[in-house]
Amino acid sequence: MKKTIALSAVSLAIAFATGAVQAQEKVKIGFITDMSSLYADVEGKGGATAIQMAIDDFGGKVNGLPIELVTADHQNKADIAASKAREWIDTDNLTMLFGGTNSGTGLAMAKVAQEKKRVFMVNGAGASALTNEQCSPYTVHYAYDTVALAKGTGGAVVAQGGKNWFFLTADYAFGAALEADTAKVVKEKGGTVVGSVKHPLNASDFSSFLLQAQNSKAQILGLANAGGDTINAIKAAKEFGINKSMKLAGLLVFITDIHSLGLKNTEGLLLTTSWDWNLNQETRAFGKKFFDKTKRMPTDIQAADYSATTTYLKAVQAAKSTDADKVMAELKKMPINDFYAKGVIRPDGRMVHDMYLMQVKSPSESTQPWDYYKMVAKLPGDEVFTTKAESKCALWK
Amino acid sequence: MQISLPALLSQLLLGLVNGSFYAILSLGLAVIFGLLNVINFAHGALFMLGAVLTWMAMNYFDVNYWVMLAVAPVIVGLFGIVIERLLLRWIYKLDHLYGLLLTLGLTLLIEGVFRSIYGVSGLAYDTPDALASATDLGFMILPNYRAWVVVASLVVCFATWFVIEKTRLGAYLRAGTENPRLVEAFGVNVPLMITLTYGFGVALAAFAGVLAAPVIQVSPLMGQNLIIVVFAVVVIGGMGSIMGAILTGLGLGVIEGLTKVFYPEASSTVVFVIMVIVLLIRPAGLFGKEK
Numbered sequence: 001m002k003k004t005i006a007l008s009a010v011s012l013a014i015a016f017a018t019g020a021v022q023a024q025e026k027v028k029i030g031f032i033t034d035m036s037s038l039y040a041d042v043e044g045k046g047g048a049t050a051i052q053m054a055i056d057d058f059g060g061k062v063n064g065l066p067i068e069l070v071t072a073d074h075q076n077k078a079d080i081a082a083s084k085a086r087e088w089i090d091t092d093n094l095t096m097l098f099g100g101t102n103s104g105t106g107l108a109m110a111k112v113a114q115e116k117k118r119v120f121m122v123n124g125a126g127a128s129a130l131t132n133e134q135c136s137p138y139t140v141h142y143a144y145d146t147v148a149l150a151k152g153t154g155g156a157v158v159a160q161g162g163k164n165w166f167f168l169t170a171d172y173a174f175g176a177a178l179e180a181d182t183a184k185v186v187k188e189k190g191g192t193v194v195g196s197v198k199h200p201l202n203a204s205d206f207s208s209f210l211l212q213a214q215n216s217k218a219q220i221l222g223l224a225n226a227g228g229d230t231i232n233a234i235k236a237a238k239e240f241g242i243n244k245s246m247k248l249a250g251l252l253v254f255i256t257d258i259h260s261l262g263l264k265n266t267e268g269l270l271l272t273t274s275w276d277w278n279l280n281q282e283t284r285a286f287g288k289k290f291f292d293k294t295k296r297m298p299t300d301i302q303a304a305d306y307s308a309t310t311t312y313l314k315a316v317q318a319a320k321s322t323d324a325d326k327v328m329a330e331l332k333k334m335p336i337n338d339f340y341a342k343g344v345i346r347p348d349g350r351m352v353h354d355m356y357l358m359q360v361k362s363p364s365e366s367t368q369p370w371d372y373y374k375m376v377a378k379l380p381g382d383e384v385f386t387t388k389a390e391s392k393c394a395l396w397k
Numbered sequence: 398m399q400i401s402l403p404a405l406l407s408q409l410l411l412g413l414v415n416g417s418f419y420a421i422l423s424l425g426l427a428v429i430f431g432l433l434n435v436i437n438f439a440h441g442a443l444f445m446l447g448a449v450l451t452w453m454a455m456n457y458f459d460v461n462y463w464v465m466l467a468v469a470p471v472i473v474g475l476f477g478i479v480i481e482r483l484l485l486r487w488i489y490k491l492d493h494l495y496g497l498l499l500t501l502g503l504t505l506l507i508e509g510v511f512r513s514i515y516g517v518s519g520l521a522y523d524t525p526d527a528l529a530s531a532t533d534l535g536f537m538i539l540p541n542y543r544a545w546v547v548v549a550s551l552v553v554c555f556a557t558w559f560v561i562e563k564t565r566l567g568a569y570l571r572a573g574t575e576n577p578r579l580v581e582a583f584g585v586n587v588p589l590m591i592t593l594t595y596g597f598g599v600a601l602a603a604f605a606g607v608l609a610a611p612v613i614q615v616s617p618l619m620g621q622n623l624i625i626v627v628f629a630v631v632v633i634g635g636m637g638s639i640m641g642a643i644l645t646g647l648g649l650g651v652i653e654g655l656t657k658v659f660y661p662e663a664s665s666t667v668v669f670v671i672m673v674i675v676l677l678i679r680p681a682g683l684f685g686k687e688k
Binding site: 036037038040041044171197198199200202203204205207208209211212215227228231232235236239240241256257259260261262265296 | 401404407408411412414415512516517518519520521524531537538540542543612613614616618619622623654657658661662664665
């Protein structure tokens with residue numbers, strides 16, 4: 001009996017020892033996003049496909065270690081996102097956490113990553129707080145944020161004479177951030193905000209909220225929401241003729257939204273995006289490759305997922321380690337230059353690159369499926385994102 | 398907070414439009430629960446199926462809205478009959494929970510199939526030409542289509558109520574609910590009646606789906622978003638009560654509409670708050686009978 005106990009103690013010890021060795025056997029990327037609900041087309045499974053494409057194009061290995069991707073659906077619940085991230089880090093030795101759409105979940109995962117010292121990259125979530133009030137030494141906010149959208153679309157609409165705003169806002173972290181950031185830009189440029197109404201996330205009927213907007217007599221209806229909510233709001237605005245008395249400003253519009261609504265319903269809409277598949281030869285090549293796999297053109301978020309993954313793997317290679325502090329140091333000093341963007345990651349974790357102010361084409365201007373945008377202006381990265389003077393992040397002082 | 402009378406009237410009207418959807422969906426659930434004792438969780442998915450079929454008919458076969466208003470409920474009704482014959486009839490003797498689980502599984506399956514084909518952003522369906530314009534009511538511009546939704550669903554709801562409460566066929570149905578064995582002893586084919594009732598209940602869901610197609614984006618998630626509220630409506634109205642389901646549906650649509658004006662943040666929860674209050678005061682629901 002004693003012998004058996006001793007033996008199991010030994011085997012237990014061996015198990016622990018091998019467990020520790022296992023730590024360096026893999027580079028493990030954990031991707032948590034909305035896979036099934038209103039944001040699933042914006043990133044979702046297509047985001048996982050883009051990340052896997054980047055891993056495959058990198059050769060499937062970095063520093064001799066195989067790269068593995070694991071994914072989960074957070075169902076737009078911050079607690080699910082945080083506990084899944086915690087579980088992967090604690091039990092599966094995750095090396096990098098990849099956050100998806102929904103800022104509520106993004107902010108929750110950033111906290112877990114900071115506590116557990118893991119690199120956290122995030123594309124889908126937009127709240128500017130990720131690299132401002134709630135910035136962390138381990139967060140890289142890669143694609144876009146609410147400040148860039150506000151300065152891009154908000155600034156352009158005010159410049160065109162749309163000074164009087166009413167907001168239709170999704171009632172959670174992202175909507176609040178987008179409304180606040182846009183209202184700030186509108187006021188700075190001499191405009192006014194006459195009111196706003198908050199709608200629950202994933203609302204299906206917008207008619208009531210839209211009538212309230214119409215009664216405000218504002219010129220501009222700012223849509224501080226995204227995905228399915230933006231789609232249903234634009235559709236209802238057309239049905240109630242609100243697009244005749246007010247001008248719609250979609251503050252976060254994705255190419256999948258335009259695809260779903262059709263050009264007839266969206267023609268002329270101004271929007272800010274970080275990327276479009278139809279910008280140049282390189283972007284078209286990625287677009288085609290992605291389309292062949294998924295039968296849809298990539299959104300800017302999905303393109304950013306590919307780019308961010310490659311950037312991370314290059315940093316791991318340069319650091320010769322998966323240690324978060326060493327990788328973050330590399331990330332913050334390496335220049336990024338690929339089909340997605342040219343930019344750098346600032347001390348606050350913000351990846352700074354040019355954004356694009358686009359206008360949706362009319363049906364006659366569009367020459368092929370998914371050809372929806374014409375470029376109005378290129379927005380320089382160091383102007384369109386939070387500036388050093390505006391930043392409240394302690395890491396960038 | 399200042400709300401003008403015209404603004405209030407227009408919000409009441411919009412509430413009634415949403416209430417019409419609640420009424421017609423909760424009516425189907427109430428009919429099914431009344432006779433089959435099954436909590437039909439697949440109702441939302443079948444509502445979605447009605448809308449998607451309408452979109453598919455228009456895009457692939459050029460079949461218009463008016464035809465689908467009749468055809469989609471028939472197709473979905475037949476699909477419902479297949480579900481009942483193949484799956485549901487095995488679980489009538491078991492606890493309610495099994496019916497709930499089975500129909501929830503069906504929901505996930507149906508929604509999953511369409512999600513993988515069409516994604517979640519949805520498909521645009523245009524309002525039929527005859528109803529595409531809007532009427533100026535003085536206090537608001539009401540799209541004609543929304544007025545049509547209210548009229549069509551009220552007609553269908555009250556016709557259903559009439560058949561069940563006032564005709565001989567309805568009397569068989571109600572008797573079947575009370576005591577199926579005794580009714581069967583009188584020579585009525587109860588299993589057939591049950592099958593047809595389920596088919597009819599889900600046809601109602603599909604009818605609502607066709608009505609909804611031009612109003613909200615046709616998407617695999619459209620039923621999921623609505624069905625939870627509709628369940629709350631049925632609980633508030635009282636399980637199995639036909640008139641209760643209709644009136645509660647309309648009433649809650651209006652209350653939800655008013656909440657969107659006075660405290661929009663609570664508009665997605667107000668129905669559940671009412672549900673809690675009703676369950677505390679009248680556990681059988683507003684129109685339900687204690688068993």
